[in-house]
Amino acid sequence: MSMTFEKLKEIREETLNRMNLRGFPSDKPNAPYRWSVAICMETSCMSSKSPQIKQRLLDLIVRDGKENEIEVVGTGCFGLCEAGPIVIVRPGDTFYYRLDVEDIDRIYESHLLGGEPVRDLIYPESITDDGYLSYFEIPFMAHQERVALRSSGHIDPEDIREYIALGGYEALYKALVEMTPDDVIDVITESGLRGRGGGGFITGRKWRATQASPGDEKFIICNADEGEPGAFMDRSILEGDPHSVIEAMTIAGYAIGSDQGYVYVRAEYPIAVERLEKAIGQANDLGLLGANIFGTGFSFNLEIRLGAGAFVCGETTALAASIEGRRGMPRSRPPYSADKGLWGKPTMINNVETFANVPYIILNGAEAFKKVGTENSPGTKVLALSGKIKNVGLVEIPMGTTLRQLVEEIGGGIPNGKAFKAVQTGGPSGGCIGPELLDTPIDFDRLAEIGSMMGPGGMIVLDEDVCAVDVARFYMDFIVDESCGKCTPCREGTKRMLEILIDITEGRGDETSIPRLERLARTTELASLCGLGQTAANPILSTLKSFRDEYEAHIKEKRCPAGVCKALTNNLTKDD
Amino acid sequence: MVSHINSEERQKEIAAFERDLERIKDGRGMLMLALHLAQNRFGYVPSDVQRIIADTLKVPLSTVYGVVTFYSRFTLIPRGRCDLSICTGTTCYIQGAEELLKEAEETLGIKDGETSPDGNFSLSTTRCVGACSLAPVVTVNGEVHGRMTVQEMKKLLADLKKQYLSQPESNEDK
Numbered sequence: 001m002s003m004t005f006e007k008l009k010e011i012r013e014e015t016l017n018r019m020n021l022r023g024f025p026s027d028k029p030n031a032p033y034r035w036s037v038a039i040c041m042e043t044s045c046m047s048s049k050s051p052q053i054k055q056r057l058l059d060l061i062v063r064d065g066k067e068n069e070i071e072v073v074g075t076g077c078f079g080l081c082e083a084g085p086i087v088i089v090r091p092g093d094t095f096y097y098r099l100d101v102e103d104i105d106r107i108y109e110s111h112l113l114g115g116e117p118v119r120d121l122i123y124p125e126s127i128t129d130d131g132y133l134s135y136f137e138i139p140f141m142a143h144q145e146r147v148a149l150r151s152s153g154h155i156d157p158e159d160i161r162e163y164i165a166l167g168g169y170e171a172l173y174k175a176l177v178e179m180t181p182d183d184v185i186d187v188i189t190e191s192g193l194r195g196r197g198g199g200g201f202i203t204g205r206k207w208r209a210t211q212a213s214p215g216d217e218k219f220i221i222c223n224a225d226e227g228e229p230g231a232f233m234d235r236s237i238l239e240g241d242p243h244s245v246i247e248a249m250t251i252a253g254y255a256i257g258s259d260q261g262y263v264y265v266r267a268e269y270p271i272a273v274e275r276l277e278k279a280i281g282q283a284n285d286l287g288l289l290g291a292n293i294f295g296t297g298f299s300f301n302l303e304i305r306l307g308a309g310a311f312v313c314g315e316t317t318a319l320a321a322s323i324e325g326r327r328g329m330p331r332s333r334p335p336y337s338a339d340k341g342l343w344g345k346p347t348m349i350n351n352v353e354t355f356a357n358v359p360y361i362i363l364n365g366a367e368a369f370k371k372v373g374t375e376n377s378p379g380t381k382v383l384a385l386s387g388k389i390k391n392v393g394l395v396e397i398p399m400g401t402t403l404r405q406l407v408e409e410i411g412g413g414i415p416n417g418k419a420f421k422a423v424q425t426g427g428p429s430g431g432c433i434g435p436e437l438l439d440t441p442i443d444f445d446r447l448a449e450i451g452s453m454m455g456p457g458g459m460i461v462l463d464e465d466v467c468a469v470d471v472a473r474f475y476m477d478f479i480v481d482e483s484c485g486k487c488t489p490c491r492e493g494t495k496r497m498l499e500i501l502i503d504i505t506e507g508r509g510d511e512t513s514i515p516r517l518e519r520l521a522r523t524t525e526l527a528s529l530c531g532l533g534q535t536a537a538n539p540i541l542s543t544l545k546s547f548r549d550e551y552e553a554h555i556k557e558k559r560c561p562a563g564v565c566k567a568l569t570n571n572l573t574k575d576d
Numbered sequence: 577m578v579s580h581i582n583s584e585e586r587q588k589e590i591a592a593f594e595r596d597l598e599r600i601k602d603g604r605g606m607l608m609l610a611l612h613l614a615q616n617r618f619g620y621v622p623s624d625v626q627r628i629i630a631d632t633l634k635v636p637l638s639t640v641y642g643v644v645t646f647y648s649r650f651t652l653i654p655r656g657r658c659d660l661s662i663c664t665g666t667t668c669y670i671q672g673a674e675e676l677l678k679e680a681e682e683t684l685g686i687k688d689g690e691t692s693p694d695g696n697f698s699l700s701t702t703r704c705v706g707a708c709s710l711a712p713v714v715t716v717n718g719e720v721h722g723r724m725t726v727q728e729m730k731k732l733l734a735d736l737k738k739q740y741l742s743q744p745e746s747n748e749d750k
Contacts, residue, residue, distance in 0.1 A: 081709030229665030325607030
């Protein structure tokens with residue numbers, strides 16, 4: 001079918017009417033539901049049986065014929081995955097946590113039929129003297145600001161109409177009908193949006209370069225190969241709000257002059273792939289993808305390509321090789337992807353979260369986007385907070401929030417009375433940030449200044465029981481596995497560094513170990529072909545900076561202060 | 577997954593696979609997709625299947641082999657009927673994934689990357705399934721089991737052994 005603005009508005013009005021309980025400004029008097037129950041259908045909650053909870057609730061509703069009073073919505077991520085499976089009852093945004101399947105019976109009887117919330121199933125931190133805080137008022141949500149995740153938790157990601165109800169595809173209409181490709185790129189550039197995949201490159205500049213590159217065939221790629229361990233931001237966006245990415249890619253296609261896009265997504269994310277497939281199908285059915293979108297003559301086609309478990313494919317030239325059906329090995333640049341990318345054609349590659357910000361910017365303008373964040377890193381950043389931290393989950397914070405606010409306030413601190421040791425950012429390419437640097441604001445430049453990097457957004461908190469040398473060894477082991485083997489500095493350098501680290505953790509380190517590590521680190525950094533090798537030594541260099549004494553204890557005293565390195569456990573640690 | 581079937585059934589699977597290939601062979605860059613189809617259907621990418629892919633997509637066999645061996649998801653040995661995978665991403669690692677791997681290796685008598693001779697079990701490690709809030713996690717034929725302890729791992733392994741060793745071999749999951 002072909003889509004018009006009137007038709008889009010019609011879908012929006014129609015759908016909003018039945019979404020009145022979900023906190024959006026449409027309190028139409030003909031509001032049909034008394035209760036709206038949102039159940040998180042994201043990988044983490046789903047493996048804690050949220051689909052069974054949803055089914056059981058639906059069964060109860062059908063049994064009693066309450067279909068017109070209670071709506072049940074499977075949504076994307078709320079954020080506090082630690083408390084999953086998460087069920088939110090609206091109005092009130094009452095937050096039920098870690099439910100067993102049978103618990104939903106009590107919520108149904110007492111809360112939905114009787115109007116009385118079930119106190120012992122409610123998240124403890126949301127209970128106050130005079131009632132219950134809404135999910136969005138709990139301490140975990142303090143400091144958070146949702147832009148990329150704006151619809152996650154509110155809409156059913158498998159229903160395009162709910163995306164449209166919240167203004168979805170209006171940015172696409174605005175871009176196609178009211179703006180020229182240059183206007184679109186200007187707004188993205190003015191917004192200061194930087195690549196959320198970790199590099200922090202100015203997005204608008206990338207779009208401009210690809211637009212300016214001559215060629216009658218160009219490609220848009222969404223990099224959803226979230227290979228960094230401890231990262232699940234992109235997966236959550238794809239699972240919770242796939243249309244935001246589809247809409248943004250179509251806008252990008254219009255801006256640079258491309259009619260073909262690919263989403264390159266990890267095969268390890270089956271739910272994300274399934275939702276994306278469904279979403280692409282629905283967008284095609286409504287004429288929001290495909291030929292002659294909004295009758296403007298602009299066409300855009302979108303396909304999914306699956307990765308197959310190779311970390312290096314996050315690198316843009318390796319990613320393009322993989323889509324072409326080759327070994328995912330990077331090549332030297334230039335030429336850059338903007339000139340010669342996929343199949344040798346101009347190609348623009350952005351990451352999932354970068355795209356998710358685009359419709360918001362087009363619709364609300366560059367100034368609105370710049371209202372949050374720092375001068376050089378405007379906007380927000382989605383982070384995956386995990387490890388030895390109380391509130392594990394997905395958070396979205398304004399750039400410039402400090403690591404301390406993230407760990408202590410949003411994260412709720414370290415469990416079991418343990419001491420904070422470091423937060424690991426940027427995965428195998430990033431570094432460990434020790435307690436002395438906790439007041440560093442989270443933005444691209446400040447994290448780079450202290451020798452770490454923003455990276456895609458995995459933030460893994462380490463406590464005193466984790467050995468810094470062992471963590472460096474862990475990451476080097478990962479890199480050795482994932483190095484593609486094309487260039488010598490990375491292939492050999494990382495192996496030698498791993499050997500030295502193993503020696504240190506097994507008690508064979510000597511006074512040459514650290515100087516040799518540092519020299520190899522510099523060589524690998526300088527001489528490697530791609531980002532994987534160039535940043536491979538960061539975990540070593542950053543732990544050496546903050547925890548040099550630990551390395552020395554392993555080498556000189558043959559002692560592992562954290563008591564992790566088994567070969568050294570016969571030697572007493574401080575605490576013993 | 578059909579890694580353990582008799583030759584007649586296998587011929588049928590091969591024929592079905594060839595039909596899948598026919599559908600995609602004219603697309604651009606279809607080798608990865610072809611290999612995913614093969615891995616999903618056969619549980620691995622055997623050499624005769626690689627040859628079929630090479631012939632149909634008109635790419636050299638060496639290229640097919642090169643791509644198969646580059647990506648960890650494609651394997652040259654059959655995955656077991658019960659495919660156990662231990663996540664060794666950072667978060668799972670610091671929450672004790674190594675202990676879980678050790679337990680699985682000892683109980684099943686196979687190492688990371690191996691399949692048991694009877695074809696019942698295969699064991700692998702994976703780098704992050706993105707369920708870090710449930711760390712450490714283990715997947716059984718893709719299903720995530722979270723917040724595992726060594727104790728729970730023992731129980732899970734015992735259950736799986738009971739389930740898979742008592743089943744006749746032809747009883748496939750799919």
